[in-house]
Amino acid sequence: MAEATDKKKYITYCGSDRGFFVQLQSQFEKSYPQFEFVCETVFNANSKKYHTVYVDILNRGAHIIYVDLSTNEASQKLIIQMLKRMNRLTGACVVALVDNVSKIPLAWSSNADFYFVKSHETFGVVHHPINLLYPESAAKHEFAVAKLNRPYTVQEDMRLGFFGPDYIHAEGNCNLEIGDTAVFNTQIDKHLVPSKKFKLRAKSDKNLYYDFKNSYDLEMVFLDPPEIPEEVLEEIKNIKDPMERDQKRASYEKDIELKSVGYADELKLVKRKYKKWLQDSIYSSSPKKTKIMIVDFTMGFMNKEEEPVDRFPYTIRCLDKVTSEAKEIDQLLPHIIVYNFPDPDVVTTMGTESQIEQLEIIIKKVKSTPDYQPFVIVFNCKTYSSKAIQDSFRYPLLMANSTTLDLNLVVKMAELYETKHEEREKRLIKDKLLELRKKDPAKYGKWTESDLQEPRFFVKKTNPQSVISLEHKVQLRSLSETTISFSTDKELELQTYRFVGPGNFYFRLIPIDGKKYQRESGKNLYKGLIHGVDVEDIEEIRRFVNAIFQLKETELAEKELEEFMKLNAEKLQEKIDSEEVEDDSSSSEEES
Incomplete structure (x- = not known):
């Protein structure tokens, strides 16, 4: 800073x-x-x-x-x-x-x-x-704030990385746990995969492509099994007549029973159609295979480049420095890590970590990660030779170079690594296929090398299919032109979400008194700042806020009228009762 x-x-x-x-x-x-x-x-x-x-x-x-x-x-x-x-x-x-x-x-x-x-x-x-x-x-805004308690939907956008045989691989920050089933809005053709439900099969915070905390393998339900909708169950539950309620339930259950007869065949058909679509789509899929992480505090090497680093057929991530836990390495798991020793005048700017301390953090993380051995190249290293630095850190895939960071050299190494890695992969698959054919010729005799590789269709980040969203049900508590608050049972990350309602806007959750949320009536209360809107969206929010105020004024007027009528009725009753007492008293006197 x-x-x-x-x-x-x-x-x-x-x-x-x-x-x-x-x-x-x-x-x-x-x-x-x-x-x-x-x-x-x-x-x-x-x-x-x-x-x-x-x-x-x-x-x-x-x-x-x-x-x-x-x-x-x-x-x-x-x-x-x-x-x-x-x-x-x-x-x-x-x-x-x-x-x-x-x-x-x-x-x-x-x-x-x-x-x-x-x-x-x-x-x-x-x-x-x-x-x-x-x-x-922060200055206090002077916009009208509507107070209410109504159900709405909030959507959390995520990224879809690829389609697998019976699941999708996505990345995001949501707090799903293994086994959870959730509704996701996707760009998948509903005629291909009718169900919007997915079950979380696996979750990881490593080997990520996008800038999120986790990846999720979401198992497809493909076709929702016949069942009575929740809103119908609620409707049946509210029927007061027991006989009518039982008849209504029995009618729906019979309908579900009839639909269940053909469900298994329909599900097989949906899965077959999806399998064919996946096989046809694979040929248009070409993901970048080799990942490179460059750590350079000033990024000075970029000023020497005529064109951007994304011109190469590799995933290249640039960092100014790694954190003390080197979580960035976990997240990317790069095949090649490049560290550029900063010049002495830059070291003071970096903070407490010295040149060697940053390298120590990188090597410590690499050596402590199971089944992980990336190449580590150190540029601008004028003090140590490759042999000396390998012996010092006890890591044989560590190389030192006395020149400043040379991207052309890094790219040549990436080309060499990718070629050797592909050759090794092909050799392993070929050996595995021979082993299977030898083990069971009848079963594996016609198999090819492609049968041993999981079919995956990688979605380009520019493809609309790469964005999916998870739905969250919330209770809207307040809304203005710039702020929103709502309550929910879920624990949400402080990030940007989309509100589905008046304005259909984006908003970013912010802390409340230094905490993610406040507890209120057994729920989590969140506050957000509205952005991602145009003038028309703001006008729609204004109309909604004004409508809430008018409704409240109408409700207040009706309540005041009701209380006035009630008070008048009480006064009238008191007068009637008083007159009756007087009549009774007069009658008694006459009888006497």
């Missing part, structure tokens, strides 16, 4: 919209006069030079970074992704700006903290980053 006092805050805008930048700067100064804002711009119209822009932004170390996707949207999105992976920017806020609400899904895929449609409304654009980083200093 940039050198700053408590009052000085650094803001970087990456884009070509000078007018919006001025508008943004003015809003900051107007809303937060207690701070001194240092606002800077950086941009390169050449989209093939985005990696140099990324390095520039990284080394400025701003507290709030705005990346405008209105121009060069693909490369600008990659800048956000790369910035969000940097450990030294953990305390910063990265915001994606778009010129149209249709680009919001693109902004979501960038992993930005917030995404906003550019307009004259800049309250949230400025308020939300401040609220996220400095909640005690």
